[in-house]
Amino acid sequence: MADPPPPLMHDLARRLLAEEAVVRSGDDAQVHEAVRVCEKLRISLTRFAGPDGFSSLLRRALAQARTRVPTLKDIQIMPNGSLENLGILPNANEAAVAILAHLLDLLITFIGQPLTMQLLKEAWPDTPWNN
Numbered sequence: 001m002a003d004p005p006p007p008l009m010h011d012l013a014r015r016l017l018a019e020e021a022v023v024r025s026g027d028d029a030q031v032h033e034a035v036r037v038c039e040k041l042r043i044s045l046t047r048f049a050g051p052d053g054f055s056s057l058l059r060r061a062l063a064q065a066r067t068r069v070p071t072l073k074d075i076q077i078m079p080n081g082s083l084e085n086l087g088i089l090p091n092a093n094e095a096a097v098a099i100l101a102h103l104l105d106l107l108i109t110f111i112g113q114p115l116t117m118q119l120l121k122e123a124w125p126d127t128p129w130n131n
Contacts, residue, residue, distance in 0.1 A: 004068065005101040006105070009102075010097055012100075013100035013101040016033075016037045016100060017037060017093070017096055018033075020037055021033050034083065034096030034100060037100060040124070041103070041119070041123060042054050042082075044119040044123045057110075058083075059077055060106060061105075062075060062099055069091070069094060071090070072099070075095070075099075
Protein backbone atom coordinates (compact mmCIF):
# COMPACT_ATOMS: atom_id res chain seq x y z
CA MET A 1 0.00 0.00 0.00
CA ALA A 2 1.31 3.44 -0.97
CA ASP A 3 1.94 6.05 1.68
CA PRO A 4 -0.80 8.66 1.88
CA PRO A 5 0.05 12.01 0.33
CA PRO A 6 1.11 14.68 2.83
CA PRO A 7 -1.63 16.95 4.21
CA LEU A 8 -0.31 19.77 2.02
CA MET A 9 -1.32 17.77 -1.09
CA HIS A 10 -4.83 17.28 0.30
CA ASP A 11 -5.04 21.02 0.97
CA LEU A 12 -3.87 21.81 -2.55
CA ALA A 13 -6.37 19.33 -4.02
CA ARG A 14 -9.19 20.97 -2.05
CA ARG A 15 -8.06 24.38 -3.25
CA LEU A 16 -8.13 23.30 -6.91
CA LEU A 17 -11.60 21.81 -6.42
CA ALA A 18 -12.77 25.04 -4.81
CA GLU A 19 -11.36 27.05 -7.72
CA GLU A 20 -13.36 24.94 -10.16
CA ALA A 21 -16.50 25.08 -8.02
CA VAL A 22 -16.45 28.88 -8.32
CA VAL A 23 -16.45 28.76 -12.12
CA ARG A 24 -18.99 25.94 -12.36
CA SER A 25 -21.66 27.06 -14.81
CA GLY A 26 -23.32 26.46 -18.17
CA ASP A 27 -22.67 23.14 -19.87
CA ASP A 28 -20.11 22.22 -17.19
CA ALA A 29 -22.66 22.54 -14.37
CA GLN A 30 -23.15 18.78 -14.24
CA VAL A 31 -19.45 17.95 -14.49
CA HIS A 32 -17.75 17.29 -11.17
CA GLU A 33 -15.01 19.76 -10.25
CA ALA A 34 -12.42 16.97 -10.14
CA VAL A 35 -13.09 16.13 -13.76
CA ARG A 36 -12.45 19.75 -14.71
CA VAL A 37 -9.31 19.89 -12.54
CA CYS A 38 -7.98 16.74 -14.20
CA GLU A 39 -8.81 18.18 -17.62
CA LYS A 40 -6.82 21.34 -16.92
CA LEU A 41 -3.93 19.29 -15.56
CA ARG A 42 -4.16 16.97 -18.58
CA ILE A 43 -3.77 19.92 -20.95
CA SER A 44 -0.71 21.26 -19.09
CA LEU A 45 0.89 17.88 -18.53
CA THR A 46 0.28 16.63 -22.05
CA ARG A 47 2.40 19.50 -23.37
CA PHE A 48 5.10 18.49 -20.90
CA ALA A 49 4.94 14.67 -20.77
CA GLY A 50 2.62 13.69 -23.62
CA PRO A 51 -0.79 12.03 -23.37
CA ASP A 52 0.63 8.69 -22.27
CA GLY A 53 2.63 10.35 -19.50
CA PHE A 54 -0.47 12.06 -18.13
CA SER A 55 -2.59 8.90 -18.39
CA SER A 56 0.08 6.88 -16.60
CA LEU A 57 0.25 9.36 -13.72
CA LEU A 58 -3.53 9.52 -13.41
CA ARG A 59 -3.85 5.70 -13.48
CA ARG A 60 -1.21 5.44 -10.74
CA ALA A 61 -2.90 8.16 -8.66
CA LEU A 62 -6.25 6.39 -9.00
CA ALA A 63 -4.72 3.04 -8.01
CA GLN A 64 -3.13 4.61 -4.93
CA ALA A 65 -6.32 6.44 -3.97
CA ARG A 66 -8.36 3.21 -4.29
CA THR A 67 -6.42 1.73 -1.38
CA ARG A 68 -8.00 4.34 0.91
CA VAL A 69 -11.30 5.06 -0.84
CA PRO A 70 -12.72 1.69 -1.95
CA THR A 71 -15.68 3.27 -3.78
CA LEU A 72 -13.20 4.42 -6.42
CA LYS A 73 -13.35 0.91 -7.86
CA ASP A 74 -16.14 2.16 -10.14
CA ILE A 75 -14.08 5.03 -11.56
CA GLN A 76 -12.56 4.56 -14.96
CA ILE A 77 -10.00 6.55 -16.90
CA MET A 78 -11.17 7.03 -20.44
CA PRO A 79 -8.80 6.85 -23.44
CA ASN A 80 -8.69 10.66 -23.60
CA GLY A 81 -7.48 10.75 -19.97
CA SER A 82 -10.76 11.89 -18.41
CA LEU A 83 -12.36 10.40 -15.29
CA GLU A 84 -15.64 8.56 -15.78
CA ASN A 85 -18.33 8.00 -13.10
CA LEU A 86 -16.82 10.24 -10.43
CA GLY A 87 -19.92 12.40 -10.07
CA ILE A 88 -22.13 9.43 -9.21
CA LEU A 89 -20.19 8.44 -6.11
CA PRO A 90 -21.88 9.17 -2.78
CA ASN A 91 -18.57 10.57 -1.47
CA ALA A 92 -17.46 12.24 -4.70
CA ASN A 93 -15.63 15.12 -2.99
CA GLU A 94 -13.64 12.79 -0.70
CA ALA A 95 -12.83 10.60 -3.69
CA ALA A 96 -11.80 13.62 -5.76
CA VAL A 97 -9.48 14.91 -3.04
CA ALA A 98 -7.90 11.46 -2.74
CA ILE A 99 -7.22 11.15 -6.47
CA LEU A 100 -5.96 14.71 -6.88
CA ALA A 101 -3.77 14.57 -3.76
CA HIS A 102 -2.07 11.45 -5.08
CA LEU A 103 -1.73 12.97 -8.55
CA LEU A 104 -0.15 16.14 -7.16
CA ASP A 105 2.15 14.09 -4.92
CA LEU A 106 3.27 12.02 -7.91
CA LEU A 107 3.92 15.17 -9.92
CA ILE A 108 6.08 16.63 -7.18
CA THR A 109 7.92 13.33 -6.84
CA PHE A 110 8.67 13.03 -10.56
CA ILE A 111 9.13 16.62 -11.74
CA GLY A 112 9.65 18.57 -8.50
CA GLN A 113 7.70 21.27 -6.73
CA PRO A 114 8.85 24.25 -8.86
CA LEU A 115 7.76 22.65 -12.15
CA THR A 116 4.53 21.35 -10.61
CA MET A 117 3.70 24.85 -9.41
CA GLN A 118 4.51 26.25 -12.85
CA LEU A 119 2.03 23.80 -14.40
CA LEU A 120 -0.62 24.79 -11.85
CA LYS A 121 -0.01 28.47 -12.58
CA GLU A 122 -0.46 27.78 -16.30
CA ALA A 123 -3.69 25.88 -15.71
CA TRP A 124 -5.09 28.44 -13.22
CA PRO A 125 -3.51 31.75 -14.27
CA ASP A 126 -5.99 33.89 -12.30
CA THR A 127 -5.32 32.10 -9.03
CA PRO A 128 -2.89 33.71 -6.59
CA TRP A 129 -0.27 31.13 -5.70
CA ASN A 130 2.05 31.35 -2.72
CA ASN A 131 4.50 28.52 -3.40
